[in-house]
Amino acid sequence: MLRLRTSAEEESCCEISQLRQAVLQNDDRLLDEMLCQEVYKKVINCRGGWGVAGTPLHAAVSKGHFSCLQVLLGHGALVDCVDVKAQTPLFAAVRGKYLDCVLALLGAGANPNGNASNNCSPVLTAAREGDVEILKQLLKRGAEVNSRSKVLLWTSSARVSSGPLYLAAVYGHMECFELLLLYGADPDYNCTDAKLLSSIKQPKTVLEMCLRHGCGVEYIQLLIDFGANVYLPTLIIEKSTKQNEAVELLLQERGNPKALTSQCRLSVRRYLKKIDKIQCIDQLDMPTSLINFLQHRLVPVTLL
Structure with a gap:
């Protein structure tokens, strides 16, 4: 849902706009200098100005400005702040296909699912x-x-x-x-x-x-x-x-029961998904051949 700006954001439009401008110009040095001042630091997580949907962090990742992202995170920008559409900076980074920004946000603790309201x-x-x-x-x-x-x-x-x-x-x-x-x-x-x-x-x-x-x-x-x-x-x-x-x-599959080995693999994978460990298959203490089998990897047979 759209949210009206707070009185603090209304009063600080100038500072927010200046922060945003530094970000859009990809001037990480100026941005760092500004955020060392309390007047800018207090609006680091604010949205401001007509037509401005997100925070300075949203602006940085939407353009792929990685150095500015680092500066903002270093000065305490909220990694899961939302814009007017309840989109987090991670969502904007994924949409822009900026892998380095995605990794930085995830490393800073961003929720990989984004915001539930989006x-x-x-x-x-x-x-x-x-x-x-x-x-x-x-x-x-x-x-x-x-x-x-x-x-x-x-x-x-x-x-x-x-x-x-x-x-x-x-x-x-x-x-x-x-x-x-x-x-x-x-x-x-x-x-x-x-x-x-x-x-x-x-x-x-x-x-x-x-x-x-x-x-x-x-x-x-x-x-x-x-x-x-x-x-x-x-x-x-x-x-x-x-x-x-x-x-x-499909019709061929309907007429032939699935092999027992395949049924076993499906059962193991379903259980691992249930306990939220399916992403850890490669770390299981078992022979590599079994790990490859669980991961549906085709390992070429070496002829002697």
């Missing part, structure tokens, strides 16, 4: 933009891999939850799609909010939406490998070469 999240934005490295850093620090969006999308005459897995698929970002599954994304609805799902008359699975959007067979195979329910989709789709191949793969 309809979107850093993970959703990274998945939509296909920025796999930023997405990886967010997930490594515990960002929610299932839907945080409060918005439902209308697509192909179907109402669906706009989760990160869905966005990665429809925008064709295979690396992000696989990464989300590795970090425990729900392969069916990519949403664990029962209230949100119940508001949809006939919720569509990620698998069904991949079929509807003509995603490649590799997307369908990944969903199958990560335990998607292959009996959920209703196979009423338009005909195309890609879809025919995908449907053939």
Whole structure:
């Protein structure tokens, strides 16, 4: 929700504007000198001026001005302050694809999920933009891999939850799609909010939406490998070469029970996700071959 400026912000518009100008000019030395003065330091977390949505920290990360970001954090800027849309500086850094700023904010303790009042999240934005490295850093620090969006999308005459897995698929970002599954994304609805799902008359699975959007067979195979329910989709789709191949793969899977080893892997991964340890698989005290198996890594066989 929009928030009216406080009286302190009204009275300090001049100082806030000057701080913002130094940031936009990427003048970290001037910014540091200004913040050594109490008159500027007291407005470091304020928004001010008509049309100004965020704080000086928002301005710094929105332009990728890393040195100014460091100065602001060094002088006590709040890492999770919000703009008028409840977007944190981390959200702005992810949207701008500034990896160095993302790492600095996360290192300073930024919430990887952004602010709960915002309809979107850093993970959703990274998945939509296909920025796999930023997405990886967010997930490594515990960002929610299932839907945080409060918005439902209308697509192909179907109402669906706009989760990160869905966005990665429809925008064709295979690396992000696989990464989300590795970090425990729900392969069916990519949403664990029962209230949100119940508001949809006939919720569509990620698998069904991949079929509807003509995603490649590799997307369908990944969903199958990560335990998607292959009996959920209703196979009423338009005909195309890609879809025919995908449907053939799906029907083949329906007719063949999953191997016991695959079932075991899925069970272990589900438990690790439940105890919030799925990002720690590589650190488990077990043989490398088992870790590779849990992480769906194909290790080439060495011929003797």
